[in-house]
Amino acid sequence: MIEHPTKRELDEYRQRVLTPGVFLSVHRHVSDCPHCASQCNSSEGLARDLGVLNNGLLDAPDDTPFHLSAVQMIAYARGTSDQIDLEIAESHLSICATCLTEVQRHTKHVEKSATFSPRWWMINRWQPWRVAAVVCAGIALVLFAVWLLRTKPVSRTEQVAGPIDQSSPQSSPAPTSGSPEVTPEAQFALVLNDGNQKVTLDEQGTLAGLERLPAGVQRKVQAALQTGKLEQSSALGQLNSRPSKLLSNSGNGLPFRLIGPLGHVVRNEQPTFRWRELAGAQSYVVTVTDADLNEVATSPPLNTTEWRISKPLKEGSIYSWQVTALKDGARITSPVLPAPQAKFKVLDRATSETLQQAQSVYPDSHLTLGVLYAEAGLLDEAEQELHVVLRNNPRARIAQTLLQNVRAMQNPR
Numbered sequence: 321m322i323e324h325p326t327k328r329e330l331d332e333y334r335q336r337v338l339t340p341g342v343f344l345s346v347h348r349h350v351s352d353c354p355h356c357a358s359q360c361n362s363s364e365g366l367a368r369d370l371g372v373l374n375n376g377l378l379d380a381p382d383d384t385p386f387h388l389s390a391v392q393m394i395a396y397a398r399g400t401s402d403q404i405d406l407e408i409a410e411s412h413l414s415i416c417a418t419c420l421t422e423v424q425r426h427t428k429h430v431e432k433s434a435t436f437s438p439r440w441w442m443i444n445r446w447q448p449w450r451v452a453a454v455v456c457a458g459i460a461l462v463l464f465a466v467w468l469l470r471t472k473p474v475s476r477t478e479q480v481a482g483p484i485d486q487s488s489p490q491s492s493p494a495p496t497s498g499s500p501e502v503t504p505e506a507q508f509a510l511v512l513n514d515g516n517q518k519v520t521l522d523e524q525g526t527l528a529g530l531e532r533l534p535a536g537v538q539r540k541v542q543a544a545l546q547t548g549k550l551e552q553s554s555a556l557g558q559l560n561s562r563p564s565k566l567l568s569n570s571g572n573g574l575p576f577r578l579i580g581p582l583g584h585v586v587r588n589e590q591p592t593f594r595w596r597e598l599a600g601a602q603s604y605v606v607t608v609t610d611a612d613l614n615e616v617a618t619s620p621p622l623n624t625t626e627w628r629i630s631k632p633l634k635e636g637s638i639y640s641w642q643v644t645a646l647k648d649g650a651r652i653t654s655p656v657l658p659a660p661q662a663k664f665k666v667l668d669r670a671t672s673e674t675l676q677q678a679q680s681v682y683p684d685s686h687l688t689l690g691v692l693y694a695e696a697g698l699l700d701e702a703e704q705e706l707h708v709v710l711r712n713n714p715r716a717r718i719a720q721t722l723l724q725n726v727r728a729m730q731n732p733r
Contacts, residue, residue: 324356325349326597345579388412388419397426402711510545512719513712515684521545530688532681537674537688544691548721552729553697558638559583559663575654578643581664585697589632589666593641597625598652601645608633608641621646636668671696686712694726702726 325346350356388396388409395401396409413420510521519529519541527542544550579594593606603621608629610616616639619627633639640661644653655662675696678688686708693702703726710719 324353327359330356330359387416388423393419393423393426397423397430510716510718512545512687512709512716514687514709515682517682517685519545519685519687530682530685533678533688534674537678537692540695541688541691544722545718548718548725550691550694550702550722550725550729553585553695555585555665555697556583556729559665574659575652576643576645578641578654578662582662583664584699585665585667587667587672587698587701589635590629591633591664591666592626592628593643594626595643595654598645598647598654601647601652603646605644605646606641607644608639611638611640613640633666635666635672638663638665665697667696667698690722690726694729699726699730703730 329346330350350360392401392405392409395405396413401409409423413423509523509525512519514529517529519527521527521542525542525546527538527545530538530541533541540551576598577596579596581591581593593608595604598604603623604619604625604627605621606617606619606627606629607615608617616633617629617631619629640663642653642655642662644651646652675689675692678685678692682688686705690702690705690709693699693705703723706719706723706726710716710723713719
């Protein structure tokens, strides 16, 4: 029997107030479950969510007025906004004449600079002479490309951030006797937009754009771009209780499900524990033990399904946790044998310092943070960073590959 998210979780999912890990778990379920999807997309729910969104966009009397940024306006005009930014932009434009005027101006500029655009096609798609012109232009481009292929060697290049100014071999002056040979600028095998910098990898595998990182971190980023694989944290191997088992619906040793942390590394020394509600339970108590099964913390009786530990845990240490529910005078604990222990590890100091150093020199390098988070076992954080890399480089196969790689780590089979 499939276990569905609670009504409260579905409401928080629609309003996007869940923590990243819980949001992803509910999102994957809703994507595959027509029953829950219908609840999230009901007319009443959508109307309520729209009201919440509009209220969030309206300014309080003493607040600074909110307006869309220039980046959001240009992305909306070009039709490149993601789903969340699109909802924010459309809701705000419906109530803000100032931003609407600016977006209209950007739209006119986009239409002038791009003759063949989705907007142009929607307006003119039924005019036969325009269709014929487009077809002729396409044929001309194909013939021109064939001519280039027959007259000039093509380098195998994945370029995702626009053309790079490169000198042509034909235009390079011939070397004179006794002078060093003049070679054209190296062709890049990969170019990625990464925050305020471009990260490049040439055909010889040389990484550029992240020179201020320690050499060891640069090598890790270089290896990830060359192989398309992220180095899996050794810490995850120590957490032999797999999340997939603890999230299963078998009920074997799991009278109710735990959400997290499960089989992951946590950066916070005072993590928050979350679990599913047990129908009819009057209260819950969370118990945390160390690797030797010594009790290190116990919560008071709780009426909620989450608890943040008040005592800082030791860096680099592995812990287990259980939740005991009180129902009809009986105590029901999850997990118990034969289910595996619910384990997690607190990030060690050395890894934490490496992350802090990388963030201090390149705070907006989502690629670097994604690679380092994955290696550290901070899988939810790694997925968030690599998702930004893919959003900024939608045509880069390597960005999609790395994101799929970290998702596979989160859901081992």
